[in-house]
Amino acid sequence: LxxxxxxxxxxxxxxxxxxxxxxxxxxxxxxxxxxxxxxxxxxxxxxxxxxxxxxxxxxxxxxxxxxxxxxxxxxxxxxxxxxxxxxxxxxxxxxxxxxxxxxxxxxxxxxxxxxxxxxxxxxxxxxxxxxxxxxxxxxxxxxxxxxxxxxTAICTVCGAPATRSQRLIGGQPARFDDPVVLVGAQESYEARCRVHHEVEK
Ligand code: ADP
CATH class of the missing domain: 3.40.50.300 (P-loop containing nucleotide triphosphate hydrolases)
Known part of the structure; x- marks a missing residue:
């Protein structure tokens, strides 16, 4: 052992x-x-x-x-x-x-x-x-x-290996500067590959 x-x-x-x-x-x-x-x-x-x-x-x-x-x-x-x-x-x-x-x-x-x-x-x-x-x-x-x-996870868009966590607020990609804690927002996360990971500037 x-x-x-x-x-x-x-x-x-x-x-x-x-x-x-x-x-x-x-x-x-x-x-x-x-x-x-x-x-x-x-x-x-x-x-x-x-x-x-x-x-x-x-x-x-x-x-x-x-x-x-x-x-x-x-x-x-x-x-x-x-x-x-x-x-x-x-x-x-x-x-x-x-x-x-x-x-x-x-x-x-x-x-x-x-x-x-x-x-x-x-x-x-x-x-x-x-x-x-x-x-x-x-x-x-x-x-x-x-x-x-x-x-890796599985990309929810294309099924490829996913290396990134997509943050969605009200179904839309979160912005780079969005606060980590958003009170009252409909927030969710999905696994995404490099191609399908989006961050609004
Ligand atoms: P982590 O700790 O990395 O968040 P977990 O061990 O909690 O991962 O969960 C992994 C499980 O999540 C997988 O075995 C599968 O059942 C489930 N799962 C749900 N969505 C996905 C996805 N997009 N890609 C891979 N696994 C997923």
């Missing part, structure tokens, strides 16, 4: 929305649990897409996770101060983090510290925002990872 890496390491799973990042994180974590490894999974608390304390894929599979408001919440939980403690996380073998793009830059030193301490860290997140710009702390994490998997 030895990992191909001698000690801890960092694995990053990226791609657009609907590319199966959560599915892949769930697959890896499930295998670690089968191998009787001690696992802790986190996600940002602002994402309550399905359930506050689960990582769920669009296809319906889910695993338990701890929703935390920020990186300090992950740190507190791992050092045994978390209020949502369901199992003693001391000496975890594997830490999984979904929607990693929503955490601040403090995520980088935390995951490097964990990997240096022998933990297998598995991150899943968007590599690009709806404008196809690199997203938050993900570019640096990609650079520092031992392993990177870039997944």
């Amino acid at each position: 030895k990992s191909p890496y001698a000690g801890g390491h960092l694995e990053v799973i990226v791609g657009p929305m609907f590319s199966g990042k959560s599915e892949e994180l769930i697959r890896r974590v499930t295998r670690a649990v089968i191998a009787r490894q001690r696992v802790a999974v986190f996600k940002p608390a602002l994402d309550d897409r399905y359930h506050v304390a689960h990582v769920a894929s669009h296809a319906g599979r889910s695993i338990e996770a701890v929703a935390v408001p920020d990186v300090a919440g992950i740190r507190a939980h791992l050092s045994g101060q978390g209020e949502l403690l369901s199992a003693t996380p001391e000496g975890v073998d594997v830490v999984g983090i979904d929607e990693a793009q929503f955490f601040g830059p403090e995520l980088i030193p935390l995951v490097l510290e964990l990997a240096d301490a022998g933990v297998r860290v598995i991150l899943a997140g968007l590599d690009m925002d709806f404008r196809a710009e690199p997203f938050g702390c993900i570019p640096e994490l990609l650079a520092r990872a031992e392993s990177v998997e870039k997944l």
Whole structure:
């Protein structure tokens, strides 16, 4: 059951929305649990897409996770101060983090510290925002990872592999400068290829 890496390491799973990042994180974590490894999974608390304390894929599979408001919440939980403690996380073998793009830059030193301490860290997140710009702390994490998997979805227009997330507001492509949070707007996202991804200037 030895990992191909001698000690801890960092694995990053990226791609657009609907590319199966959560599915892949769930697959890896499930295998670690089968191998009787001690696992802790986190996600940002602002994402309550399905359930506050689960990582769920669009296809319906889910695993338990701890929703935390920020990186300090992950740190507190791992050092045994978390209020949502369901199992003693001391000496975890594997830490999984979904929607990693929503955490601040403090995520980088935390995951490097964990990997240096022998933990297998598995991150899943968007590599690009709806404008196809690199997203938050993900570019640096990609650079520092031992392993990177870039997944594709299916373009909703042509069926080609999709690398980008199309943001639609009232059915129309969002503008570059549209605020990230739009109150009261009919907002949706679709997977798109490079050709069919549109951003109004
Ligand atoms: P992510 O975490 O990357 O958003 P999920 O793991 O939540 O992805 O969901 C992936 C699942 O979404 C696929 O297995 C498929 O069932 C479903 N899906 C819905 N729309 C699409 C699409 N346009 N391309 C690919 N998969 C899609």
